[in-house]
Amino acid sequence: MSATGPLVSARGISKSFGGVEVLRNVDLDLMPGEVHALLGENGAGKSTFSKILAGVHKPTRGTLSLAGQPVEIPSPIAAQRLGITLIHQEPISFPDLSVAENLVIGQVGARPLGRVRWAALAQEAKRLMALLDVPIDVTKPMRGLSIADQQMVEIARALASDSRLIIMDEPTAALTPKEVETLFKIVRRLREEGRTIVFISHRLEEVRAICDRVSIFRDGDRIETAWTADLSDAEIIRRMIGRPVADYLHRGTSHVGAVALSVRDLTLPGRFEGISFDVRKGEIVGLGGLVGAGRTDVARAIFGVAPASSGTISVDGKPVTINEPSDAIALRIAFVPEDRAIAGIFRSLPVETNITAAVPEKIAPRGIIRRATEKLLASQSVEKLSIRLASVRQPIGELSGGNQQKAILARWLLSDPEILILDEPTRGIDIGVKAEFYDMIGELAASGRAILLISSELPELLALSDRILVMSEGRLTADIPRAEASQEAIMFAAVPRSGRHTVSGAAA
């Protein structure tokens, strides 16, 4: 870090939404050329603070100065003008416009009636993508790019506007380890150029790898700012949640019973091939692998969303045909999908309707919905899973991500499934709620359910699974018993290598 003063000085920043104070008196200095982590549970105030820096929100009280000058940042445009770029957690883009256009649209200095010079635009976009070393065709529309690629486009956009302060809100949530490495390389280079990076992440190992300092937020207060090296993981977590954490303890595996779900040679060309494995009653089988390895496709095939073209599925030893989700539901299979925003919730409908959506026969025995039953079932679930909400009539879209996820889990628990497929059940959920989820998943298995758990978080897989299957490029590459499981073993099987012989079928 240089001897000059801070790039950003925040003093006494407070912010209220509808009378609720979400940020209290935050003082924070960001130095030029540092990577600064903001840590905290969801709702701790770190995202609100970043959005204030980026002009999305205006602080209720407090002052900001940039390079020693007091500033106001009333809008995202003003932030851009001051050289501040916020890379949103969910990459925002214009799917119908080309990648090149996405890089520059809304950029400062462009006159409204100015001409769009397509050739120059494409050339500049190519240069930026080359800087990041990502092979993306800049003339193609954004629609269809993977989340990782969209993220790279966002970063390229920050480079295009030559920002002094780049705020990355959970940039690695959807990236593979290799993409994370690329991102870190870029972040290090940006730091060398003297830019300031604010890095928001739930993954401590990433924070350790890249961040010079950390600031920890809790319930709207900044608890502490320190050099990353000066705090242990346990110290960081304790400050984040304000209470000591026990390690997630693995439950016993004593009640494993008969085979509940058995798949043999499941194949969907281009997605996965020759997938065979069993899940027993009371067993949690982890399914690991990199993003894009085909894990979700297998789950979708079992649930009938996009059925496999060949192979067999048996439930309780009997071969079954599953062509659509209703077939799977009738067999008492439940699927909690990865992307709840698209596949999981009915956003504008009340929480109670969302919770009872999979059990029409319970709330409407003769085809007519009984409001009282619906409300009762929903309220019971809300209590059991401690879902935090104002009312069960509230649209589910108003709940926080973690509580939405709990409501979806509640929906499938109501249908009393024998086989439960969970796809990244804790993505984007804060640590406190995660622990609750782990307990619930453990209880479900203990009560004799067969659980297939897809997760990209290795500690989660290791903590919960009795066995861990690993997929790589559409094939099963490992079946690791709990006793032998380690992060290294999983990653070894997950990383694609050319010419390797897979152990497909090994699961049987």
Add this chain to the structure above:
Amino acid sequence: MSSIARLLRAREAGILVMLVLFALVVGLIQPRFLTAETLRIVLLAVPLIMVAAMGQMMVLVARHVDLSIGSILGFSAIAAGMIFRDHPDWPLFIGFGVALLSGALLGLFNGLVVTLFKLPSIIVTLGTLSLYRGLLFILSGSKQIDPNDIPEPLIKMAQTSPIDIPWIVIIAFGVALATHVFLTYSQIGRQIYAIGSNPAAAPLRGIRVMPVTILVFTLSGALAGLAGIIYAARFGYVNPGITGVGFEFTVIAAVVIGGVSINGGVGSVAGTVLGVLFLGAVQVALPILGVSGFWQNAIYGGIILIALVIDRTVRQGGLRGLLARGGA
């Protein structure tokens, strides 16, 4: 990908194919359809729709809709017509100015209500559809502008020009060209696409959604106003209860057939022009084929549905993709 392959895959290609197939089929049944005279009739029929369609297309691309254009057309035509009637000595361009300006003001009002109160444009313009029609009755005292009140030079614009193509055709294609340049090569034009593609993201990316949206509605209004004066030129009268009634349906039909997405972010001038020509060809073909006028609306409706189905099919990997989905 070669440029020819890209051309074939473009949305516009599908509409062009439909247009050519339609002309060939009608020509097979009734050979006199495939003559220069028919082309002339089609070209004369389309300027009215084309001018307003350019405005409507921009509105749809921005993920809005403007249902009030028929009433705006009527209002502007009446306003201009009253100038012609009451001040026969004033030059023609004043009538043009009044039509454009009144259209722009009514469109501006649409845009202000939609953006200031954050109301859905389909409801707002449904309201102003009725409001503007009411205003034009009040303005005109419910009196028609008669053919002998429309100046001769204006009527001539629908018939000739120095280069033997009627002025209104030149104006229509000129408007289309200008719209194309505006949408493709200006920052604002691209921002219209961005807003329609992802309205929530646009302000975060520093796009001033409100003024751009207001501008789009104002342009749509102004172009509907221009269509108003084209109406007066072509039909030689303006009637408060007839002029522009149901016009929004025809225009939206043409734009949608032209491949402009109701969901915003997608659409081109080339596609819209083809959509307008297609609708114009249908309009002209029906009487040639001896189809009763009673059938016209039903046939329009059917054509829109067919166009939407074809568009959807092409975008989802051809007929095979559609059948595979249906059969799953």
